[in-house]
Amino acid sequence: MTATTSTVARQHRSTSLRRWVQRHGWTVGIWVLLFVLVAWYATLIPRFGGFQTATIISGGTAWIFLGIAQAVVVIAGGLDLGVGGLLVLTSVTAAQLMDGQPLGMVLVIAIGIVLAAAILNGFVGWIISVSKVPDIVVTLGSLYVYQGFALMVLPKVGGGTNGSFRWIFTGSENGIGANPWPSIVVIAIPVIIVAWWMGRTKSGLSLYAVGSDAPAAFLSGVRDTRTKVVSFAVAGVFAALAGFSSVSISGVGNPTTEGGNLTLNSVAAVVIGGVVLTGGIGSVIAVVPAALILFFFNPILSALGVDPNRAQVIQGILIVFVMMIAGLLEWRRMRRS
Amino acid sequence: MNDVSRTDPQGGTNESTPEKQSYARRLADRPQLVLVAVLIALILVTGMVEPNYLSLTGLKNSLVWAIPIGILAAGQTILMLTGGIDLSIAMIATASAYIAANQSANGAVFAIVVGLLVGLIAGTLNGLGVGVFRVNALIMTMAMAGILLGLFTGWATTIFAGSTRMHDFVRTLGGGSFFDRKVPWAAVIWAGVAVLVILLLRKTGFGRNLYALGDNAVASRLSGIRAWQVLVVAYAISGILGSVAGLIVGGRVGSVDLQLVGFLLLPSVAAAVIGGTSIFGGVGTYTGTILGALILGVLQSLLTFLGAGQAVQQVLYGSIVIGLSWMYTRIASSQ
Numbered sequence: 001m002t003a004t005t006s007t008v009a010r011q012h013r014s015t016s017l018r019r020w021v022q023r024h025g026w027t028v029g030i031w032v033l034l035f036v037l038v039a040w041y042a043t044l045i046p047r048f049g050g051f052q053t054a055t056i057i058s059g060g061t062a063w064i065f066l067g068i069a070q071a072v073v074v075i076a077g078g079l080d081l082g083v084g085g086l087l088v089l090t091s092v093t094a095a096q097l098m099d100g101q102p103l104g105m106v107l108v109i110a111i112g113i114v115l116a117a118a119i120l121n122g123f124v125g126w127i128i129s130v131s132k133v134p135d136i137v138v139t140l141g142s143l144y145v146y147q148g149f150a151l152m153v154l155p156k157v158g159g160g161t162n163g164s165f166r167w168i169f170t171g172s173e174n175g176i177g178a179n180p181w182p183s184i185v186v187i188a189i190p191v192i193i194v195a196w197w198m199g200r201t202k203s204g205l206s207l208y209a210v211g212s213d214a215p216a217a218f219l220s221g222v223r224d225t226r227t228k229v230v231s232f233a234v235a236g237v238f239a240a241l242a243g244f245s246s247v248s249i250s251g252v253g254n255p256t257t258e259g260g261n262l263t264l265n266s267v268a269a270v271v272i273g274g275v276v277l278t279g280g281i282g283s284v285i286a287v288v289p290a291a292l293i294l295f296f297f298n299p300i301l302s303a304l305g306v307d308p309n310r311a312q313v314i315q316g317i318l319i320v321f322v323m324m325i326a327g328l329l330e331w332r333r334m335r336r337s
Numbered sequence: 338m339n340d341v342s343r344t345d346p347q348g349g350t351n352e353s354t355p356e357k358q359s360y361a362r363r364l365a366d367r368p369q370l371v372l373v374a375v376l377i378a379l380i381l382v383t384g385m386v387e388p389n390y391l392s393l394t395g396l397k398n399s400l401v402w403a404i405p406i407g408i409l410a411a412g413q414t415i416l417m418l419t420g421g422i423d424l425s426i427a428m429i430a431t432a433s434a435y436i437a438a439n440q441s442a443n444g445a446v447f448a449i450v451v452g453l454l455v456g457l458i459a460g461t462l463n464g465l466g467v468g469v470f471r472v473n474a475l476i477m478t479m480a481m482a483g484i485l486l487g488l489f490t491g492w493a494t495t496i497f498a499g500s501t502r503m504h505d506f507v508r509t510l511g512g513g514s515f516f517d518r519k520v521p522w523a524a525v526i527w528a529g530v531a532v533l534v535i536l537l538l539r540k541t542g543f544g545r546n547l548y549a550l551g552d553n554a555v556a557s558r559l560s561g562i563r564a565w566q567v568l569v570v571a572y573a574i575s576g577i578l579g580s581v582a583g584l585i586v587g588g589r590v591g592s593v594d595l596q597l598v599g600f601l602l603l604p605s606v607a608a609a610v611i612g613g614t615s616i617f618g619g620v621g622t623y624t625g626t627i628l629g630a631l632i633l634g635v636l637q638s639l640l641t642f643l644g645a646g647q648a649v650q651q652v653l654y655g656s657i658v659i660g661l662s663w664m665y666t667r668i669a670s671s672q
Contacts, residue, residue, distance in 0.1 A: 131663040132670065134616045136422075138662070140603055144655025151648030260603070264424070264479045277473055312487030316480040320472055327471040 095253025125232025212280025460576015511588015551618020
């Protein structure tokens with residue numbers, strides 16, 4: 001009798017463990033990979049301390065924010081190729097408007113830019129939802145439009161921002177990190193808010209509902225247009241934050257940055273973070289280590305003395321390799337069930 | 338012909354009764370008529386902006402823009418029919434042109450063959466990744482673009498250091514014209530590509546497999562299509578088409594660098610989409626894509642004549658791509 005119950009209990013525990021591994025295994029794996037990479041990096045360079053940590057984290061901030069922007073849209077069943085362009089647009093607008101302003105004014109401008117980015121990108125989401133034109137096509141167009149706007153705002157590299165504002169994003173007034181904590185805080189707050197929103201609130205969960213089965217979500221009363229607009233607006237907010245960190249690191253705005261490449265990085269971060277491109281599956285939290293891993297390649301490979309061009313080759317092969325493993329895991333899970 | 342019309346929306350309403358068809362409905366049956374109308378309207382508008390445009394030289398300028406877009410978009414069309422996409426096609430084109438220029442000392446034929454080989458290899462690898470290893474097409478081809486860029490940036494100063502000038506024969510093919518400099522050679526190449534691609538999609542079993550795979554992957558597997566073989570061949574074809582476009586652009590410019598064709602990636606996707614190819618697969622024709630490429634070519638001339646700076650050009654270009662595909666979707670779905 002007791003023996004049976006304990007077997008049942010054990011069985012129960014083992015299935016719940018398996019479920020936990022299935023649900024969070026990828027996320028944990030990505031974090032472990034990140035820490036292994038950091039530990040490896042620490043043995044590669046002569047001195048590893050606050051400065052190196054700060055450089056990596058502040059450098060990765062823009063990648064993380066842009067990855068999260070993409071993740072929110074992808075989880076809701078979409079794809080936003082325009083986020084890279086929006087990063088460029090918000091960063092040059094920030095550089096143009098914030099140049100020489102006191103901190104208070106800079107913060108007001110920052111809030112204005114975040115709101116404008118949310119409205120602009122929300123409008124893109126609205127167009128997709130109303131026109132029924134695929135996401136890829138509309139956001140391909142918005143990518144062009146954003147890059148064009150960026151050139152209008154700031155025709156060539158220039159502008160600037162307040163030192164204290166740069167400190168918020170990089171931990172130093174001249175962009176070369178000394179103190180990792182400001183970057184960590186500036187990443188953690190929006191990430192925790194958006195993770196809470198997507199996991200605990202009705203409007204956040206509706207992104208998962210639409211992403212996993214749009215007709216079913218519609219039939220159960222989720223408003224599809226609103227969900228689309230909201231997901232794109234949130235992506236706009238995070239693209240703006242990414243724009244701010246990019247200005248904070250370089251200190252200037254550069255309208256000729258290729259937004260398309262930045263978008264592709266964000267898609268890669270999303271995929272490595274375990275968010276499924278068909279929507280409905282994944283978490284924004286896992287995108288943080290994924291984006292850091294992607295960013296982290298360059299310092300590691302340069303510490304290894306690898307030529308940066310070869311580093312790009314290795315990065316490409318690694319992304320494909322990770323995707324192959326993900327595909328294999330998916331295939332095994334399909335076969336078992 | 339009949340077999341294709343079943344899978345594309347243009348001919349999908351054969352059961353319609355002879356009673357009066359509304360104007361909108363007839364348009365919905367033939368959405369490509371709208372594209373022709375848009376093309377003519379754009380040409381006329383451009384003619385109003387710059388009266389000299391309505392001449393052979395003016396139209397030739399637009400055509401020269403449309404040719405590489407149209408060839409790259411042929412690759413995108415083939416892949417989009419399967420539900421895929423090739424984001425590496427512009428980089429493949431650049432790499433092919435780079436190698437061809439580098440090898441031009443060994444003769445034109447060798448240079449062209451080596452250039453096409455780049456597309457074949459890169460395309461086949463894409464196909465293996467997508468077809469056999471089930472890597473998402475966006476990720477696979479994006480990674481391939483990164484890998485090629487990395488490889489060639491490294492090789493540009495080592496094994497491929499040297500000439501970046503195209504062989505004269507390739508320059509003629511890419512930029513030269515005949516019949517009193519009226520017809521560009523590249524247009525002949527595009528016409529050849531167009532005939533081959535249209536025949537491939539309409540008349541061959543492989544073409545039907547492409548439509549079937551994109552329309553319903555499970556059903557096509559159950560009916561015996563080996564998806565991975567179809568995909569490997571499709572991506573290889575796309576790679577070769579990329580090489581052809583690369584050689585044409587390289588020949589027109591005369592010398593090569595690693596940014597040669599990159600700017601045509603998004604137009605190549607846009608041309609296929611404007612032409613009515615669904616990015617989700619199963620629906621589309623190359624004739625539509627050709628119209629899309631021509632529209633983009635005329636648009637480029639219009640933007641140039643308007644004297645708009647790069648900024649305004651990009652904003653207009655993006656808005657027009659969204660607007661045209663919106664219009665096309667509305668018309669095609671109004672049936």
